[in-house]
Amino acid sequence: SAVISQKPSRDICQRGTSLTIQCQVDSQVTMMFWYRQQPGQSLTLIATANQGSEATYESGFVIDKFPISRPNLTFSTLTVSNMSPEDSSIYLCSEGTGATDTQYFGPGTRLTVL
Amino acid sequence: GENVEQHPSTLSVQEGDSAVIKCTYSDSASNYFPWYKQELGKGPQLIIDIRSNVGEKKDQRIAVTLNKTAKHFSLHITETQPEDSAVYFCAANAGGTSYGKLTFGQGTILTVHP
Numbered sequence: 001s002a003v004i005s006q007k008p009s010r011d012i013c014q015r016g017t018s019l020t021i022q023c024q025v026d027s028q029v030t031m032m033f034w035y036r037q038q039p040g041q042s043l044t045l046i047a048t049a050n051q052g053s054e055a056t057y058e059s060g061f062v063i064d065k066f067p068i069s070r071p072n073l074t075f076s077t078l079t080v081s082n083m084s085p086e087d088s089s090i091y092l093c094s095e096g097t098g099a100t101d102t103q104y105f106g107p108g109t110r111l112t113v114l
Numbered sequence: 115g116e117n118v119e120q121h122p123s124t125l126s127v128q129e130g131d132s133a134v135i136k137c138t139y140s141d142s143a144s145n146y147f148p149w150y151k152q153e154l155g156k157g158p159q160l161i162i163d164i165r166s167n168v169g170e171k172k173d174q175r176i177a178v179t180l181n182k183t184a185k186h187f188s189l190h191i192t193e194t195q196p197e198d199s200a201v202y203f204c205a206a207n208a209g210g211t212s213y214g215k216l217t218f219g220q221g222t223i224l225t226v227h228p
Binding site: 100 | 146148150155156157158159160163203207215216217218219220221
């Protein structure tokens with residue numbers, strides 16, 4: 001599996017601000033995904049980051065709130081915009097081949113919004 | 115869409131005992147079922163997975179069984195050790211053409227007492 005890193009590992013932000021989370025994979029991968037894990041909860045898929053085109057968002061998530069970029073096959077960013085305390089979560093990126101559905105996760109970004 | 119139910123939500127065992135976690139899924143098109151282990155402060159780690167063309171898969175102390183007819187799959191950990199203590203998540207893919215999309219169960223907090 002590829003090695004995945006995320007920056008920042010954690011952050012504390014004020015409401016109304018935005019935070020951009022970076023996800024770097026050490027090899028080219030077909031698919032990259034972004035998940036949210038609310039405190040004590042399971043993982044929920046936010047969107048699939050598509051290289052060279054707009055991300056595909058899941059129901060309940062919109063581009064204005066969670067803009068995503070994927071400029072190449074090894075890197076993606078997720079921005080959490082106009083944050084509120086309800087956005088306090090762990091944000092995880094993952095990579096997959098698509099053909100096998102196997103996914104590997106990064107270490108996560110722990111976000112606290114005050 | 116896919117719905118995955120996971121039980122129990124918490125599981126406490128003595129070191130050396132076996133632990134079993136069960137999941138059910140709703141989408142008959144799902145054909146890939148991974149299990150993840152998440153330790154405190156870390157991202158989910160893929161520990162074992164199974165595809166719908168097999169009924170059981172083993173990897174040392176860990177095994178997964180799949181019953182496609184009943185749409186349920188289970189994780190079995192034998193000879194548990196304190197380092198097995200973590201949150202375990204099951205997942206199922208969306209099947210069909212939705213490559214890479216995973217739906218997660220609610221998680222099981224496993225505690226192994228020395």
